[in-house]
Amino acid sequence: MTDLRDDFPILKNKIYGQRLVYLDNAATSQKPSSVIDSISDFYKYDNSNIHRGVHYLSELSSDLYEEARKKVSTFIGSSDPSEITFTAGTTDSINQVAFSLKSTLMGNEVLISGMEHHSNIVPWQLAGAKIKTIPMDEDCNLLLDSMEITDKTKLIAISHVSNVLGTVNDIKRITEIAADHDIPVLVDAAQSIQHLPLDVEKIGCDFLAASGHKMYASSGIGILYTNNRYSDIMPARGGGGMIDKVTFEGSTYLSPPLRYEAGTPNISGAISVGAAIDYMQNIGLDKIREHEHDVYSYAKERLLDTDGITVYGNNEDMCGSISFNIENIHHYDLGLILDKMGIAVRTGHHCAQPLMELLGTEGTVRASFALYNTKEDIDILMDGIEKARMMFS
Amino acid sequence: MSDHIQDEIIEQFQGLEWLEKYELLISFARELEPMHEQFMTEEYAISGCQSKVWIRTHIENGKLIIHLDSEAMITKGIIYLLMKVMNNRSPQEIVDLDLYFIEETGLKSNLSPARADGLASIIKRIREVAEMEIN
Numbered sequence: 332m333t334d335l336r337d338d339f340p341i342l343k344n345k346i347y348g349q350r351l352v353y354l355d356n357a358a359t360s361q362k363p364s365s366v367i368d369s370i371s372d373f374y375k376y377d378n379s380n381i382h383r384g385v386h387y388l389s390e391l392s393s394d395l396y397e398e399a400r401k402k403v404s405t406f407i408g409s410s411d412p413s414e415i416t417f418t419a420g421t422t423d424s425i426n427q428v429a430f431s432l433k434s435t436l437m438g439n440e441v442l443i444s445g446m447e448h449h450s451n452i453v454p455w456q457l458a459g460a461k462i463k464t465i466p467m468d469e470d471c472n473l474l475l476d477s478m479e480i481t482d483k484t485k486l487i488a489i490s491h492v493s494n495v496l497g498t499v500n501d502i503k504r505i506t507e508i509a510a511d512h513d514i515p516v517l518v519d520a521a522q523s524i525q526h527l528p529l530d531v532e533k534i535g536c537d538f539l540a541a542s543g544h545k546m547y548a549s550s551g552i553g554i555l556y557t558n559n560r561y562s563d564i565m566p567a568r569g570g571g572g573m574i575d576k577v578t579f580e581g582s583t584y585l586s587p588p589l590r591y592e593a594g595t596p597n598i599s600g601a602i603s604v605g606a607a608i609d610y611m612q613n614i615g616l617d618k619i620r621e622h623e624h625d626v627y628s629y630a631k632e633r634l635l636d637t638d639g640i641t642v643y644g645n646n647e648d649m650c651g652s653i654s655f656n657i658e659n660i661h662h663y664d665l666g667l668i669l670d671k672m673g674i675a676v677r678t679g680h681h682c683a684q685p686l687m688e689l690l691g692t693e694g695t696v697r698a699s700f701a702l703y704n705t706k707e708d709i710d711i712l713m714d715g716i717e718k719a720r721m722m723f724s
Numbered sequence: 725m726s727d728h729i730q731d732e733i734i735e736q737f738q739g740l741e742w743l744e745k746y747e748l749l750i751s752f753a754r755e756l757e758p759m760h761e762q763f764m765t766e767e768y769a770i771s772g773c774q775s776k777v778w779i780r781t782h783i784e785n786g787k788l789i790i791h792l793d794s795e796a797m798i799t800k801g802i803i804y805l806l807m808k809v810m811n812n813r814s815p816q817e818i819v820d821l822d823l824y825f826i827e828e829t830g831l832k833s834n835l836s837p838a839r840a841d842g843l844a845s846i847i848k849r850i851r852e853v854a855e856m857e858i859n
């Protein structure tokens with residue numbers, strides 16, 4: 332799979348005169364040429380507003396946009412494209428659900444894990460809900476048997492894969508428990524949609540949120556899956572494109588998904604998501620999974636072999652991100668030094684301050700992988716870490 | 725306006741590769757007089773820095789004395805230089821001071837507001853303290 336690097340123009344660039352080792356994929360992924368072309372082709376040949384005009388281009392762009400929606404729907408295992416709304420990103424998707432469910436959530440509780448991104452914490456607080464967490468063991472694995480559901484629990488909102496630890500949470504079991512209590516489940520798939528096969532119908536979740544930019548597509552575009560059971564919840568935004576009839580006395584809305592897409596959406600962004608899905612499917616999701624698993628296992632093995640290292644979280648099923656600290660080296664120093672060797676990692680709290688508190692650290696160094704990363708990248712990272720250790724010895 | 729402390733620093737960094745610059749900063753960091761732990765609290769912290777930075781200042785004989793510390797070594801090395809350049813000047817001198825060594829040593833890329841390092845926030849805080857002393 333080494334040749335996949337060639338599909339990504341930015342990876343050919345030299346950083347400080349060295350090969351770019353991009354290990355900040357959980358923040359955002361790089362884009363293959365086919366995705367970049369889908370955006371520029373849209374503006375060169377197809378651009379027009381959608382669902383509005385009768386003219387040729389308007390129909391063309393509407394078709395492309397709706398085709399992208401169908402691709403997303405199939406990709407995540409929904410049998411009905413009207414369950415897919417295009418949003419601005421995971422954060423936006425979650426905020427929209429929080430707004431729509433506000434009257435239910437206000438004064439009640441949302442159950443989340445201790446490893447959530449701020450984007451899956453703050454929207455619930457803004458909706459007036461109290462946050463409760465599912466207990467974790469010392470390896471940061473959820474203790475689902477000790478999960479406490481009360482009369483006040485109105486939603487379970489959980490990341491599929493942790494953006495800090497890479498832990499894959501057992502969503503299926505959570506939805507089963509939730510179903511016994513008739514509580515909806517929102518899955519934050521920001522860190523899983525690009526790594527694992529997703530099947531919302533098998534998982535049995537009610538909402539699922541993801542970001543285009545983390546799955547090889549453009550930024551400013553996101554996905555929200557809303558199960559048809561919830562097709563009549565309040566739209567979070569009002570305006571053009573989502574209404575059936577407007578009068579000063581009141582308005583009626585179109586059916587989903589258009590009801591949830593007020594205003595002109597990010598058309599080229601949606602098309603780029605479709606192109607990214609095509610790109611991944613052409614390689615083969617199983618092949619991607621297998622390759623990423625190899626690289627991840629190799630990284631973990633090499634890191635665990637390092638003196639004075641703490642690797643956070645431990646689970647049989649992990650992917651995407653791996654977080655660590657090296658004794659006597661501040662994460663920020665390590666990040667700066669690796670940067671100058673052309674290695675891009677992220678340092679800090681990774682928008683998960685409550686998790687940092689649980690881990691007893693101010694921040695970590697996080698390496699996160701995409702389909703174009705190789706064992707060679709890991710070797711370069713390990714050499715970089717060794718070099719940094721010498722500088723601090 | 726040039727000053728010899730800054731010129732000397734620029735000379736030390738002349739022709740160094742990035743990692744050599746960091747090595748030099750780490751060696752400066754080791755010389756930094758540590759702040760007493762009791763002051764490493766929110767009260768003395770400068771926000772906007774990814775590595776925590778603490779600041780204490782006082783006036784001695786009309787000069788502003790600045791003491792900075794951080795938990796990260798590279799940040800410590802940079803604040804060591806800042807202290808070297810800015811300390812023992814009157815508040816007015818500090819407000820007027822052109823910190824040209826930051827650009828000329830190439831450390832400026834650590835200064836940009838986008839950097840979580842927040843060197844810019846440190847300098848801003850020092851200038852604010854100096855301005856308060858003037859008024």
Ligand SMILES: Cc1ncc(COP(=O)(O)O)c(C=O)c1O
Pocket residue numbers: 357358419420421422423448450451490492493494519521522542682
């Ligand atoms: C688990 C998780 N949830 C939510 C988000 C927010 O995504 P976005 O910034 O694209 O809205 C991220 C991004 O880092 C994430 O990793």
